[in-house]
Structure formats: structure tokens, C-alpha cells
Amino acid sequence: MDIYIFNELSSPFATITEAKEHLATFINICFKARELGFKALHLHENIGKSLYDLPIAPDYTVSQWLQDSEEDVKNQFREIITKTPLITDDYPFEKERNERSEFKIEINHQTQFADGLGAAYLLETLCVSFLSHDLWDTDEIKNVEYYYLTEEGSDVVTKEIAVKHASKPAHLEKHQAWFEQKKRESLQKSQDLWKQRKEFFPHLVLCGEVEKQLTHLGIQSKFFDQIIEKLKQLNEYAQNWQNGSYSDQIAKQYGLNVSGESEGTLKKYGRQRKFRLPNKKKELFEKHIKTGDLRFHFYPNEESHTIYVGYIGSHLSTVKYK
Known part of the structure; x- marks a missing residue:
């Protein structure tokens, strides 16, 4: 929290x-x-x-x-x-x-x-x-x-x-002991989620920074259920995505509010949004969903119709416009 x-x-x-x-x-x-x-x-x-x-x-x-x-x-x-x-x-x-x-x-x-x-x-x-x-x-x-x-x-x-x-x-x-206990519980739940990721989300590939974020850092407890809910919705989209291009509009039908990044943000901070796929190749994970103060960035591969989630964490740097 x-x-x-x-x-x-x-x-x-x-x-x-x-x-x-x-x-x-x-x-x-x-x-x-x-x-x-x-x-x-x-x-x-x-x-x-x-x-x-x-x-x-x-x-x-x-x-x-x-x-x-x-x-x-x-x-x-x-x-x-x-x-x-x-x-x-x-x-x-x-x-x-x-x-x-x-x-x-x-x-x-x-x-x-x-x-x-x-x-x-x-x-x-x-x-x-x-x-x-x-x-x-x-x-x-x-x-x-x-x-x-x-x-x-x-x-x-x-x-x-x-x-x-x-x-x-x-x-x-x-309250020190209470704070520490909440952190431990959050970390344990995150580690369990990583171990069972293929069971929970069979149509997503969690890669990039996600393993470290779940198994070493942990998701703050009050966001945990919301993260699972959004990943389930994204998993459902991926399950039904059999052909055609990825679509933010269709993602909305699954309860997902997906955003991209501005040209200025990508030019200045694009490197922050590049994560490794399981084959070690780096891709730009521009698309992201926000839940609370967390963001998770994903990459929809339009050739294989596979969705890779590469980052779950705090808001990455952006260019602010007045």
C-alpha cells in the first residue's frame, strides 16, 4: 500500500x-x-x-x-x-x-x-x-x-x-512490524503468481522485467487483485486474437484501457520501454495499461498473435506538455 x-x-x-x-x-x-x-x-x-x-x-x-x-x-x-x-x-x-x-x-x-x-x-x-x-x-x-x-x-x-x-x-x-509483514505477504503472493503464471494466464507471455518485479520486488498488496484482474482481461483478449492486427478499440471490449506513448516520449525515453523477449531479442513495449499507480507494458506480436508483458511497475518517464 x-x-x-x-x-x-x-x-x-x-x-x-x-x-x-x-x-x-x-x-x-x-x-x-x-x-x-x-x-x-x-x-x-x-x-x-x-x-x-x-x-x-x-x-x-x-x-x-x-x-x-x-x-x-x-x-x-x-x-x-x-x-x-x-x-x-x-x-x-x-x-x-x-x-x-x-x-x-x-x-x-x-x-x-x-x-x-x-x-x-x-x-x-x-x-x-x-x-x-x-x-x-x-x-x-x-x-x-x-x-x-x-x-x-x-x-x-x-x-x-x-x-x-x-x-x-x-x-x-x-507499526513497524505491521509494515514489514505487509511487505512480506505482498512479496509471497507475487512469487506465487510468477510460479503459476502459465496456469493463470496461458495466452500471455510474461518476460522482460516482470520476473524480477514479481519475485524480488513484489506487487504492493492493494494493487495485487487489480493487476490479476487486468492480466486476466488481457489474457482473454489474447485467447481470442486469432487474426488481424492488434486493436486498442477491441481491447476496450474486454475492459482494458490501453494507451500508447507520444512521439516526444518515445524519442527521449524509448529505451526505458524496450524489454527482452524469451528469445533474447529486444522489442519496444509501447502499449500499456494503468492500474492505480502501476503500469504494465506489453508488446503485441502481430505475426504470431502473441502478447508479451514485459514490465509491471511504477510510471515510466514521460515528456510533459503544457
Whole structure:
């Protein structure tokens, strides 16, 4: 899992003094989370795409705090990558489940919706907070009420859940074993996938960098099911591709959104997209499918009607146009 969630209920602080005192700690939390592999902080859509306009004290926003801060603090804050909404289309299963769910927590004897905490629970990831209330001074938020409508729509399931959490560096240290366990589980699943690739995807040829990416690096656990789903769809396309040229339009009928690369990107970064086939010959794997923050590049051989998958990993370099 390379995303983590901001707890919107932790804003604002009671006073500007408290905000100034604790926001540096929050930045520290985000940097330490990044060292553990968390890249993007997901925000509630009501906050917007960044934290800059977030009220952090009465009549005081993050932007105003930054104006009052040292330049190095401003630079650190700008490095925090944020996205919205809490659960994006990259996580279709969790998004669908979230649409049938409600999460609530009691704060100062008042029940409030806890969307950020709920998203972190569904995504099985970390939630971070401003240290604005004693309730957030813990490595695990308990007593979150979870209401879930079953798929049939006839029953509401209610249970109490706990969410992995941090508002100070010491909380992150307590999650170290959990982080490592998730990495090991992800690696094991990836290795098993490589061993059984011919059974799972008999009409695809996994080659190039894929063996190393699966057996040594591993696919992050929250992307794993989505990667399998897309490879199955690509496998189905390959099974039915008996004649004619490869077609992005026909691939769409199998649920695949396939993209190519611009001329500028290929001219500057084409070498990154060249991978070896089983016969050791290198080919350009321009076509790619995106799933979450991952990309997998493939090469459709139009003579043999064979699809080779040569890369599953992070977004490769591209030329950006204004």
C-alpha cells in the first residue's frame, strides 16, 4: 500500500498557538511515512486537492501558517503529495464497498461521520491526524462504528472497528512490524503468481522485467487483485486474437484501457520501454495499461498473435506538455 489517509476530523486546532506548535510534527509524520513506502496522502473531497486552504484554527488556514513559517518548513510541506478523493477509481472494490458504508465516532460526546478513518480501514492502510485532541494521541483509533449495507441491500451490518493511526513519530514506530509483514505477504503472493503464471494466464507471455518485479520486488498488496484482474482481461483478449492486427478499440471490449506513448516520449525515453523477449531479442513495449499507480507494458506480436508483458511497475518517464 503506497497511500495513506488524512483524518479530516483532526482539524482545526483550538488556537493558532496550538496549530503552530503541532504542524511541524505533522510534516515529520508525513516524511517518516514516506520513508516506509507511503507516497500519496489522500484527502476528503471537501478539503480539495491540497491542504493549503484547510482551516487549522479559527480564522487561520494552512496557507497563512506557511506565510508565518521558515522557508525550509515551506519547502518540506510542498513535498507532501496529496490526492483526492479518499478512495479513487484506482480502488474499485473498496470504492464500491465505501458507497454502501458509514463510519462514525464520538468526539466530545457528539457523534460525527468519520470518512477518513473509514477509508483507511477499507484500504487497510494508515490514517494520520493533526495532534489537535487527546483522542488522536494514539497508534490505533478504536471505537469507530462501522455500518455496512449488504450487497443484497436487505441488511445493515454494524460492528466496532479499529484503525491503524499516527499523529506523532512514536506511533509510526509501533507499526513497524505491521509494515514489514505487509511487505512480506505482498512479496509471497507475487512469487506465487510468477510460479503459476502459465496456469493463470496461458495466452500471455510474461518476460522482460516482470520476473524480477514479481519475485524480488513484489506487487504492493492493494494493487495485487487489480493487476490479476487486468492480466486476466488481457489474457482473454489474447485467447481470442486469432487474426488481424492488434486493436486498442477491441481491447476496450474486454475492459482494458490501453494507451500508447507520444512521439516526444518515445524519442527521449524509448529505451526505458524496450524489454527482452524469451528469445533474447529486444522489442519496444509501447502499449500499456494503468492500474492505480502501476503500469504494465506489453508488446503485441502481430505475426504470431502473441502478447508479451514485459514490465509491471511504477510510471515510466514521460515528456510533459503544457
